Amino acid sequence: MIDHDLDGVFVREVSPAARRRTGHPLVFIHGGFHGWWAWESWQSYFAGATPSGSRSPKKISAICAAFGIECVLVGGSTYFTRVIEIGSRARTLPAPPFAVWDSLVEPRRPGARPWLHLLADEVDPGVLAAEKPSQVVWSSLWPSRPNDQVRFALTASRDGGTLLRFTLLAADEAPDQSKTGHLRRRLNQLLFADLRFSYGQ
Incomplete structure (x- = not known):
């Protein structure tokens, strides 16, 4: 874990144990009466998620479900819709x-x-x-x-x-x-x- 201070905004970065290119990062944003701890139990799980290039349907589906979105794999690409x-x-x-x-x-x-x-x-x-x-x-x-x-x-x-x-x-x-x-x-x-x-x- 690496903590950052970006213009007064606290950001906690959690990366895979073996660093690799994973495409775009997942950004967790908490509500006004919460803090970074609201996502603490998810950090290790998402940090170890399969990279988008691997397109593991089970892992991608779990990530989408956790964020309240539906994901569909079509022709090697991932599409997201709000649920x-x-x-x-x-x-x-x-x-x-x-x-x-x-x-x-x-x-x-x-x-x-x-x-x-x-x-x-x-x-x-x-x-x-x-x-x-x-x-x-x-x-x-x-x-x-x-x-x-x-x-x-x-x-x-x-x-x-x-x-x-x-x-x-x-x-x-x-x-x-x-x-x-x-x-x-x-x-x-x-x-x-x-x-x-x-x-x-």
């Missing part, structure tokens, strides 16, 4: 982060207690990106909204469990209030009821 957050909630689950991460990445894992109980208009999500044990990005559960994504952030809680936050992102136009409420309720049911009960609580 809309239409729902977010965090609650604690009794299992540790690595166990919750496994459940999200492979919800129908053989031998695991079933928990992904879908409705007739829902489909199994695909895993667009994952960084064990802290991040997972799902594709949409709803064929009627194929471009939606669900981003998960997992952190260890003091009691040995996991603080799981889901963020529902819409790449297209946001649904109406009724539909938005339904999508949020479904994620709450799946994650904070069905998944929770699969751990025995």
Whole structure:
């Protein structure tokens, strides 16, 4: 890490362990009541991200999801579009982060207690990106909204469990209030009821 003072503005630079050309840097800007520490937990992750020339779809997708943007790889080039957050909630689950991460990445894992109980208009999500044990990005559960994504952030809680936050992102136009409420309720049911009960609580 290298700290800079640019005309009175504090800038912290975090580079890969082996310095290399990575194209344009990622710039993190915090809000008025925060400081550089708002991004502290992300520094090492983004510093070690795959260079744009390597075009690793999983790594690029994880970076895009963390910034609330959708990225599309077309013909070797990366295109970015803004997505809309239409729902977010965090609650604690009794299992540790690595166990919750496994459940999200492979919800129908053989031998695991079933928990992904879908409705007739829902489909199994695909895993667009994952960084064990802290991040997972799902594709949409709803064929009627194929471009939606669900981003998960997992952190260890003091009691040995996991603080799981889901963020529902819409790449297209946001649904109406009724539909938005339904999508949020479904994620709450799946994650904070069905998944929770699969751990025995």
